[in-house]
Amino acid sequence: MAAGTERSGAPQYRPARPIAMIGPMAVGKSVIGAELARTLGLDFVDTDQRIVAKNGAIARIFTARGEHHFRQLEARAVADVLDSAKSKVVVLSLGGGAVLDTGTQQLLARATVVYLRATVDAVRERIVRNTGRPLLSADPVATWSRLTEARGPVYSRLADVTIDVGKSNVPELVAQLITLLDAESRKENTAP
Numbered sequence: 808m809a810a811g812t813e814r815s816g817a818p819q820y821r822p823a824r825p826i827a828m829i830g831p832m833a834v835g836k837s838v839i840g841a842e843l844a845r846t847l848g849l850d851f852v853d854t855d856q857r858i859v860a861k862n863g864a865i866a867r868i869f870t871a872r873g874e875h876h877f878r879q880l881e882a883r884a885v886a887d888v889l890d891s892a893k894s895k896v897v898v899l900s901l902g903g904g905a906v907l908d909t910g911t912q913q914l915l916a917r918a919t920v921v922y923l924r925a926t927v928d929a930v931r932e933r934i935v936r937n938t939g940r941p942l943l944s945a946d947p948v949a950t951w952s953r954l955t956e957a958r959g960p961v962y963s964r965l966a967d968v969t970i971d972v973g974k975s976n977v978p979e980l981v982a983q984l985i986t987l988l989d990a991e992s993r994k995e996n997t998a999p
């Protein structure tokens with residue numbers, strides 16, 4: 808039986824706060840976040856997907872309006888979910904660079920933050936083809952590595968739970984994550 812699940816297969820773990828997925832590009836924030844939400848019976852919000860639905864492709868926003876404009880849309884999309892007196896308990900997947908915004912960093916204190924960590928080898932095949940990520944349009948492997956090294960301390964500082972994605976598949980990672988989240992929520996509930 809998968810960790811964190813009852814005999815019926817329904818998860819025992821019931822989050823009290825939103826769960827936010829952070830980490831570098833292509834580590835699986837969107838697919839793992841969506842599967843985690845489905846498993847826990849929660850709504851799923853992906854900030855990149857929300858931005859695209861309202862404004863069109865991310866690459867197009869970068870060329871037409873610039874990265875700064877995209878970052879404003881991104882910060883607003885996070886605030887739409889987390890900036891209310893009582894944030895709804897959802898799974899929220901962020902874009903890789905969303906955590907650079909200081910307002911977003913503050914709002915993430917209202918969520919349980921999951922850092923999906925990966926080596927470049929784990930994501931190499933996913934980023935070498937054109938994936939519509941404007942920041943990886945030139946020399947994707949070197950650029951991913953540089954951005955990940957620069958942002959790594961921010962991801963680590965914000966994270967309540969860190970999981971190495973390695974070569975595991977999505978269902979395995981979701982099962983591991985529920986175990987880690989369950990342990991984290993017990994810790995939060997017993998903290999003085």
Ligand SMILES: Nc1ncnc2c1ncn2[C@@H]1O[C@H](COP(=O)(O)OP(=O)(O)OP(=O)(O)O)[C@@H](O)[C@H]1O
Nearest residue numbers: 831832833834835836837838902903933975976977
């Ligand atoms: N554990 C995994 N096993 C196999 N494929 C995976 C795994 N995680 C992600 N993928 C695949 O890698 C690609 C990138 O995943 P995803 O879009 O979820 O990354 P992301 O972290 O959301 O990236 P971004 O920061 O650009 O939003 C997708 O095609 C996804 O299906």
Ligand SMILES: O=C(O)C1=C[C@@H](O)[C@@H](O)[C@H](O)C1
Nearest residue numbers: 832855865902903904940941
């Ligand atoms: O890491 C980043 O800066 C980005 C990651 C993607 O999720 C998108 O938000 C966009 O391509 C920028």
Ligand SMILES: [Mg+2]
Nearest residue numbers: 836837855901
């Ligand atoms: Mg994504």
